[in-house]
Amino acid sequence: MRIAQVAPLTEAVPPKLYGGTERVVSWLTEELVTLGHEVTLFASGDSRTSAKLEATWPKALRLDGAVRDPNALHIVMLERVRRKCDDEEFDFLHFHLDYYPFSLFQRQPTPFLTTLHGRLDLPEHQPVFHTFKAPVISISNAQRRPVPQANWIRTIHHGLPENLLTPGPVKPSYLGVLGRIAPEKGIDCAIRIATRCGIPLKIAAKVDRADQDYYDELIRPLIESNPLVEYIGEIGDREKSDFLSGAIGLLVPIDWPEPFGLVMIEAMACGAPVIAFNRGSVAEIVDDGVTGFVVEDEISAVAAVDRLAGLDRGDIRKVFERRFTARRMALDYLAAYRGLMEEAEPRMKLVSSAE
Numbered sequence: 001m002r003i004a005q006v007a008p009l010t011e012a013v014p015p016k017l018y019g020g021t022e023r024v025v026s027w028l029t030e031e032l033v034t035l036g037h038e039v040t041l042f043a044s045g046d047s048r049t050s051a052k053l054e055a056t057w058p059k060a061l062r063l064d065g066a067v068r069d070p071n072a073l074h075i076v077m078l079e080r081v082r083r084k085c086d087d088e089e090f091d092f093l094h095f096h097l098d099y100y101p102f103s104l105f106q107r108q109p110t111p112f113l114t115t116l117h118g119r120l121d122l123p124e125h126q127p128v129f130h131t132f133k134a135p136v137i138s139i140s141n142a143q144r145r146p147v148p149q150a151n152w153i154r155t156i157h158h159g160l161p162e163n164l165l166t167p168g169p170v171k172p173s174y175l176g177v178l179g180r181i182a183p184e185k186g187i188d189c190a191i192r193i194a195t196r197c198g199i200p201l202k203i204a205a206k207v208d209r210a211d212q213d214y215y216d217e218l219i220r221p222l223i224e225s226n227p228l229v230e231y232i233g234e235i236g237d238r239e240k241s242d243f244l245s246g247a248i249g250l251l252v253p254i255d256w257p258e259p260f261g262l263v264m265i266e267a268m269a270c271g272a273p274v275i276a277f278n279r280g281s282v283a284e285i286v287d288d289g290v291t292g293f294v295v296e297d298e299i300s301a302v303a304a305v306d307r308l309a310g311l312d313r314g315d316i317r318k319v320f321e322r323r324f325t326a327r328r329m330a331l332d333y334l335a336a337y338r339g340l341m342e343e344a345e346p347r348m349k350l351v352s353s354a355e
Helices: 020-034 070-086 125-131 187-197 208-223 237-245 262-269 298-305 312-324 326-354
Strands: 001-004 040-041 052-055 094-095 114-115 137-138 150-154 174-180 203-204 229-231 246-253 272-276 294-297
Touching: 001 020, 001 070, 001 246, 020 262, 020 326, 070 262, 094 326, 114 125, 114 326, 125 229, 137 326, 150 326, 174 187, 174 237, 187 203, 187 208, 187 229, 187 246, 187 298, 208 229, 237 246, 237 262, 246 262, 246 298, 262 272, 262 312, 272 298, 294 298
Parallel strands: 001 040, 001 094, 040 052, 094 114, 114 137, 137 150, 174 203, 174 246, 203 229, 246 272, 272 294
Antiparallel strands: none
């Protein structure tokens, strides 16, 4: 199958630093190539892929200080995809650009879908999904709740390459936080949980420019005044296996409708259990009592910490291998592609006959 993967230009594919969407696009693209498909990746020029790379801009936009209007370059990329459709270069188009492709690509015959990677609970999303019935994939069932009127094809959970992160031979000795420091991530709550349990907490997370004041004013004082807390900073995939293998558990005390939460399956890949607040996708991702505990508040999180030792880290890894590998994700997407291609065949034949 000739497949176009169309990624945001914000980060490289895979991202050099933080970037969940671009990381998932990379894993999916590589699996599709391994499965024998002809894949073209539309992304920034500093991306690395075994697919054919179509670069709209030489550098990831977040790292290019000269770019002040990223929308302009995304519109150019979409037009390049459409022109290649005119030349019948693709059997299927897969977008990762939210609602940007809807209007243009509903007006051409090549089958396509869009994976929605972000939150959908803002009021301005309502008219978008009332107006457009473009086929969309959710990354959790919870993500769908604010816009049930969207043309949902199926839910496909993210997956990691099976051996990207693996359990390491280290004795777990601390609680962990991984990802990003922002108000909705509940880092202050994680600090209180660890402190009440009397267990060291290691925070491996980035601080976005937009969240710097939040970090400086609220989180930094909590870290510097607490001898149990260590701030490591942002880490990459090379460091994650050791970090997560050494964690008694990963704390995910989120305060927002998380559409998925890659850090939870990264922990599972290393056999580390998760304690997460029951928001967004959490109850779908965490098997309560098997891969961790789904809790409602700080008090229940503290109680759950005492139960972590009763979970089997080998079983957690097995759940990851069954539910959250990139191969499973790629096969799910291929099934969705084929279903939409079969639906489109009568329409395509009708257009060809008219011509």
